[in-house]
Amino acid sequence: MLPGIGEYVKHVNMEKKVGATCQSFKIVSKTVKDPLLEAKLALFQTVARELEGFLTRFQSDAPLGPLLYESLCAVIKNTMTRFVKSDILQGTSLVT
Structure with a gap:
């Protein structure tokens, strides 16, 4: 999809169309x-x-409050492993 969007932006900029002045188009x-x-x-x-x-x-609608802590910790742990070095994570109480 990105190549198509790039081609569209290039075409609109070359043609100097009216849509090129709107803020949304400038952001894209x-x-x-x-x-x-x-x-x-x-x-x-x-x-x-x-x-x-x-x-x-x-x-x-089920009472899932008691499960929230464990699930949220798992989500945070999995997300942090993408950004933080594993040796740093091993020193925290979040990762066991």
């Missing part, structure tokens, strides 16, 4: 130029996929 145009955009979107997608299970589980 600036974002498409980011060389790390694909990596950022991939990271967002994996984190969202991880959170989706947690959010789906707790959207219930």
